[in-house]
Every structure is written in C-alpha cells, then in structure tokens.
Amino acid sequence: MKILIINGPNLNLLGKREEGIYGSVSFDDYFAILQSKFSADNIEYYQSNHEGDIIDMLHKAGFGDADGIVLNAGAYTHTSIAISDAIRAIKAPVIEVHISNVSAREEYRHKSYIAPSCIGTITGFGLDSYRLAIEALKAR
Ligand code: DQA
Numbered sequence: 001m002k003i004l005i006i007n008g009p010n011l012n013l014l015g016k017r018e019e020g021i022y023g024s025v026s027f028d029d030y031f032a033i034l035q036s037k038f039s040a041d042n043i044e045y046y047q048s049n050h051e052g053d054i055i056d057m058l059h060k061a062g063f064g065d066a067d068g069i070v071l072n073a074g075a076y077t078h079t080s081i082a083i084s085d086a087i088r089a090i091k092a093p094v095i096e097v098h099i100s101n102v103s104a105r106e107e108y109r110h111k112s113y114i115a116p117s118c119i120g121t122i123t124g125f126g127l128d129s130y131r132l133a134i135e136a137l138k139a140r
Contacts, residue, residue: 004069008076009050010049055086068094070130072098
C-alpha cells in the first residue's frame with residue numbers, strides 16, 4: 001500500500017517540543033522505525049506549518065496514488081474547516097491521529113473539525129498512534 005503521513009504545525013519540533021507531552025524522539029527517527037516495520041509498503045511523510053500547504057498536499061495525494069492518508073493536523077485540528085472540507089473532497093481515506101490524548105487536555109482541544117471528515121481517529125498512544133493508524137488502513 002502507498003500511505004502518506006501528513007504532519008501539521010509544530011510537529012517538526014517533535015523530540016524537543018514539550019517532551020513531557022510529546023516525548024523525546026524526533027519524527028525523523030520514528031519514521032525510520034515505521035518504514036522498517038512496514039517495509040513491504042510505501043510509507044511517505046510530509047510536514048508543513050502552513051494550512052494551505054497541508055490542503056494542497058491532501059489534494060495531491062488524495063487524487064493521486066495514495067491508498068490512505070494519516071493526518072496529524074496539530075492545532076489546525078481544532079480550527080480548520082478548510083482542512084475538513086479538503087478531506088471530504090478527496091478520494092483517499094484519511095485517519096486523524098494525535099500523539100497526546102486530546103480529550104484529556106484543555107477544553108479547546110476537545111473539538112475536532114476534521115474528525116467528522118475522517119474514517120476514524122486514533123489519539124493518545126504517543127508516536128505509536130501513527131503505527132496504529134497505518135495498521136487500521138491496512139486492515140480495511
Ligand atoms: C496534537 C494535539 C494538538 O492539540 C496540538 O495542537 C498538537 C499536537 C497531538 O498530536 O497530540 O500540535 O495534534
């Protein structure tokens with residue numbers, strides 16, 4: 001399968017950002033582990049701090065050859081109707097992921113604008129949330 005992981009704002013800082021919440025492993029290091037675990041699949045990774053760039057990538061992958069998309073939209077999760085609309089518009093299925101358990105955090109993180117557009121949500125399992133999302137796409 002071809003699966004694209006899209007990470008939104010501030011997720012380029014994983015490993016050095018609020019380590020008590022997000023851990024001390026960089027996404028590059030974790031991505032290498034994911035790629036070796038799913039070596040039979042084509043797993044790609046894109047990160048942007050810009051809402052429009054995330055939407056452009058959703059369009060490109062979602063109407064391209066991606067079989068599924070794993071999206072951690074970061075704080076845009078709680079604000080972006082535009083990303084939600086993009087997910088609805090594309091053909092590829094999208095799974096929403098979060099490293100932290102957003103339901104156990106501040107109230108403004110409880111609302112996800114993108115959840116209703118996704119096939120499902122995985123939240124709170126640390127970086128393992130990404131592996132679980134890939135397993136879910138593969139099991140479909
Ligand atoms: C996050 C949770 C969001 O609320 C936050 O803004 C992030 C990271 C997570 O993976 O836990 O940037 O998406």
